[in-house]
Amino acid sequence: MPQLRFHNSLTRREEAFTPLDAGHVRLYVCGPTVYDLAHLGNARPVVVFDVLARLLRRLYPRVTYARNITDVDDKINARARETGQPISAITSRTTADFHRDMAALNCLPPDVEPTATGHIAEMIQLTEKLIARGHAYAAEGHVLFSVGSFADYGKLSGRNQDELLAGARVDVAPYKRDPGDFVLWKPSDADTPGWDSPWGRGRPGWHIECSAMSWRHLGETFDIHGGGHDLLFPHHENEVAQSRAAFGTPFMAHTWLHNGMLLVDGEKMSKSLGNFMTVQDVLARGSWAGEAFRLLLLRTHYRSALDFTLAALDECKAELDDFYAMLARPAPEAEAPAAMVDWVLEPLHDDLNTPLSLARLRDLRTLENVASVGGSPAAVHARTPSAWDPAPGEARAAILEAAQILGLPLHDAALWRQGGGDAEVEAAIAARLAARAAKNWAEADRIRDDLKAQGIILEDGAGGTTWRRA
RNA sequence: GGUCCGGUGGCCGAGUGGUCAGGCAAGGGUCUGCAAAACCCUCUACGGCGGUUCAAUUCCGCCCCGGACCUCCA
Numbered sequence: 001m002p003q004l005r006f007h008n009s010l011t012r013r014e015e016a017f018t019p020l021d022a023g024h025v026r027l028y029v030c031g032p033t034v035y036d037l038a039h040l041g042n043a044r045p046v047v048v049f050d051v052l053a054r055l056l057r058r059l060y061p062r063v064t065y066a067r068n069i070t071d072v073d074d075k076i077n078a079r080a081r082e083t084g085q086p087i088s089a090i091t092s093r094t095t096a097d098f099h100r101d102m103a104a105l106n107c108l109p110p111d112v113e114p115t116a117t118g119h120i121a122e123m124i125q126l127t128e129k130l131i132a133r134g135h136a137y138a139a140e141g142h143v144l145f146s147v148g149s150f151a152d153y154g155k156l157s158g159r160n161q162d163e164l165l166a167g168a169r170v171d172v173a174p175y176k177r178d179p180g181d182f183v184l185w186k187p188s189d190a191d192t193p194g195w196d197s198p199w200g201r202g203r204p205g206w207h208i209e210c211s212a213m214s215w216r217h218l219g220e221t222f223d224i225h226g227g228g229h230d231l232l233f234p235h236h237e238n239e240v241a242q243s244r245a246a247f248g249t250p251f252m253a254h255t256w257l258h259n260g261m262l263l264v265d266g267e268k269m270s271k272s273l274g275n276f277m278t279v280q281d282v283l284a285r286g287s288w289a290g291e292a293f294r295l296l297l298l299r300t301h302y303r304s305a306l307d308f309t310l311a312a313l314d315e316c317k318a319e320l321d322d323f324y325a326m327l328a329r330p331a332p333e334a335e336a337p338a339a340m341v342d343w344v345l346e347p348l349h350d351d352l353n354t355p356l357s358l359a360r361l362r363d364l365r366t367l368e369n370v371a372s373v374g375g376s377p378a379a380v381h382a383r384t385p386s387a388w389d390p391a392p393g394e395a396r397a398a399i400l401e402a403a404q405i406l407g408l409p410l411h412d413a414a415l416w417r418q419g420g421g422d423a424e425v426e427a428a429i430a431a432r433l434a435a436r437a438a439k440n441w442a443e444a445d446r447i448r449d450d451l452k453a454q455g456i457i458l459e460d461g462a463g464g465t466t467w468r469r470a
Numbered sequence: 471g472g473u474c475c476g477g478u479g480g481c482c483g484a485g486u487g488g489u490c491a492g493g494c495a496a497g498g499g500u501c502u503g504c505a506a507a508a509c510c511c512u513c514u515a516c517g518g519c520g521g522u523u524c525a526a527u528u529c530c531g532c533c534c535c536g537g538a539c540c541u542c543c544a
Contacts, residue, residue, distance in 0.1 A: 012474085030544075038544090045544050075542070159473060159540075182541070206542090228544030229475085238541085260475085261538060270543055299483070299493080305476075305537060312482070315494050325507055347484085355484050359492040366509085374501085375509030382490055441503060448505075459506045466507095 001059060002349045006224075007303060009232060009256035010156055014351055019223050020254060024062040026222035027053060028214045028253065030231055031113070033070040034094035035079045038101050039276035040293070040308055041228075041262040041269040047294055047407070048259045048302040048352070049226045050107040054405045055348050066217045067110040068210060069095055071117050072203055077192055087193060101279040104290040106407045114213040116204065120195045122212035123204045126246050127184045127197075135245040138199050139175035141187035147180040150241045156256065157233035182238050184208050207238035214252075215243065225253030229303075230268075232258055260300075263307045282313065287419055291409060292316040298354040298406060320408075320416070321468070326365055326396065328413035330463050331372055334393030336401045340364055343385060344402035357406065361399060368395035417468030425456055429465050432458070 004017040019025045029049045032042060046067075053065045071091040080087045099109070116123075127143050130136035135149045147153045154160050183205035188194030194201040214222060220243065227236065236256065243252040261268045264275045282289050295316040300306040344360045347353035363380045370377045372392040381387045388395075403410045418425075428447055435443040448458050455470045 032544080033542095042544050073542095157473080157539080180541085229538065230543050232474090233539060234541045235543090259544070261544075263537075266536070268538070268543085272542065301484080303475085304483090307482095309482095312494095315482075319493070322507085329507085353484075355493095356491085359484070362492065369508055373508045379490090379510085383492090436503085439503075445504070452505095457506060460502075461507075468506095 002346070004055075004059070004349050005351055006255050006257060007351050008254075009258050010251075012158070015255070017223075017255060019060065020221065023060070024064065025056050025060045025224070026218040027056065027063065027065045027224045027226070028210070028218055028222060029065070029067045029110070029225070030210060030227035030235070031067040031069050032094075032098050033073045033075060034091045034098065035073065035076040036094065036271065037278040037280055038098055039269060039271065039278050040282065041276065043102070043105060043279050043293070044262050044297055044302075044306070045226060045228050045259045046102050046107050047105055047297045049257075050407055051298065051348070051354065051405065052224075052226070052257070052352060053108065053110070054407060055345070055352075058345075058405060064112065064218060065110040066112045066114065066214065068213050069098075069113060069115045070206075070209060071095070071115050072193060072209075073116075073206065097280075101283070104283050105279070105294050106291065106409050108407075112217050114217055116209040116213070119209065119212045119216060120204065122216050123185075123208045124195075124197050126208060126212050126215065126242065129246040130184065130242065133245060133248075135241075136184055137177065139177075141200055141202065142173075142175060142183055143185040143199055144176060144181040145184055145238065145242060145245075146177060147182070147241065148178050150245050152244070153180075153241050154237065156240050157237045159233065159237075182207065182234065184242070207235055208242060210235075210239045211242040211246070211252075214239075215247075220247040221249050221251060222253055224255045224257060226257040226259070229258040229260055232256075257302075259302045260305045263305050266307060269308065277308070285313070286317075288317050288320065288416060289313070291416075292320055294407060295320060295358075298408075299358055301355055302352055320410075323365060323399075323410055324413045324416045325459075325468075326368055327410060328417060328466055328468075329372055329461065331368075331393040331396050332391070334391060334397050336397035337388075337390065337394055339385070340388065340390070340395060340398035341402045344398070345405055348405065354406065357402075361402060361406075364395045364399045364402075368392070368399065371395060417466075419469055425451065425467055429458065429467065433465060 005014050006017050007014045029045060032038060053063060056063045076087055076090060079090055127136060130145065131138070131143065136143055136145050185197060185199055185202050185204055187200055187202045192203065194203050225236070240252045243249070263269060267273065267275060269276045282293050292313055296312055297306070299316070344357055344364065347356035347360070363383055366380050367377055367388060367390055369375065371390055377389065400410055428451055432444045432447040435447065451458060457468050457470055459466050459468070
C-alpha cells in the first residue's frame, strides 16, 4: 500500500494520510447549488475530487464518496421569483443538467448524493443539539450559532475573531449576540419554502446542510472534506464549528482539501463577476471538448490557480490527438506491466500531482511509439526507473489502465478522430489508393488536398490509410 | 487594512541544496512518392536585493508584482 500524502488546509502542511477506519475511507465534497448551469470553475472540484475518489478506490477496500446537492437556497428562491418557474422545476432541471455536464467530463457519480431538502430533519436535530449544548440560541424566529461559544472558531481558515470583524462588509443583524454569529435556521414567509420546526416555519441556513448530510452519510467524523478554496471561509469554518460543537468531537474531517480557483484573464471566474463560461459552452465546441477540458484541469496542480483560455483548450485537444494517433494504430493485445502503471500513478500519491502523472503518461506514449513505429527510447529511459523496452501493446495497455484513474477515457480512437464513420471519405480514400497504385501522384494528392480542405487529414501507414478530422 | 497562496525559458507547467522535467509553439533532421503520424536534435529558465552555504531556482530575511478570502461564491 503506497503512502498517500495530502496538503491539509487545516494544518497548512503536507501530511501522511491514514484513514480513520483502515477498511473504509470516507470523503465529502461540497456539491452545487442547483439554480443555474455549472460554469468552468464549478467543474474544477468535481473533476479534481473525481480523480481523488478513483485513486482512493484503487487503494482501499471501501470508499464512500458523498457529494451533496443544495436544493434549498435563497438564490434558488430568487431565480424562481425572477422566472416565475416553480422551485422544484428549477432544482430538478439544474440537477439533471449538472449530472449531464459532469458525465461529459467523465466524472463518476459519487456513492451518495444527498439533497438538502432530504435532510431537513437532520438539520433540525443538529440545531437542537447545538442549542442544548449552549452553542446556539433562538432570536426573532432565527436560530444562530454562537461563535463565541466555540474556542476553535477560526482555526481552519486561520483567522481570529478580531480579524473577521475588521473586514466585515455586511450589516450586522440586530438579533445577533456577536457579529460573527451565523444563521442555522431562519423564518420563511408564506411565499418562501419552509418546514415546520421547533422555532416555527422556516428554512435552514447555508452551512448546516453539509454538517447534517456528512453526519448522516459519513458519521460525526470522517477522513477528507474537499471543496473550492473560496469555501474555506465562512462555509467550511462554520461547518466545522457546527459539527464539532454538536458532537463534542476534536475534528470534523481529518483532512481538508481545497482546490484553487479557475481564472479568466487573471480573475476568478464567478457568476457574480459575470466572466464565466458554462461547461455547456465548452462542450458545444466539439465532441472532443469534454475530454480536452478535463485534461486542461488536470495538467495544473489542483491547489494552484488556473487561468482558462480557449488556446489552452485547443492545446489539450492537440495533445489528445497524439494519444489517439497512437491508439488508432493496430497493436497486439498485451498485459499492462504493473510497474509502468504504478510509475504513472505514483505522483498522485503525493498530494495528487496530476501534472507529473501526465508527463509520465506521455513518456509511456513515446515508449509505445518507439516499440511499434521505431525510434529511440533513450530520452525516456533517463526518467524511468529502469530501461524499459516494452513489446508493442504493453505500454499502450499501461497507458489505458493508468488513464482510468485520471479519468481520461482514451477510448474509441475512431470516434475521437473521425466523429463517427463517413462513407464519402472512405470512398475518396479508395479512389486515392487506386491512383497511388497507378503512381498517379497528382490525382492522389488532389484527392488528399480535397479532403484536407474539408478538414480531413489522411495518414498512410504500414497497415493502410487512416484518417481523422483536424 | 488583516489573513493566506503564488511569481520557473515565447506560452503552459512539474520539481530540486550540486550533471534531466514534460508539453505546446518555433527551427533543423530521419522516415515517406510527397505528406501525416512517429522518432532524433536545437531553443540551457527559475521576480528583485541581501543572507546562510564549498554550492541557492530550491533554505532565511526584506522588497516588488499577481491572485484568493475577510459572511453570494467551486
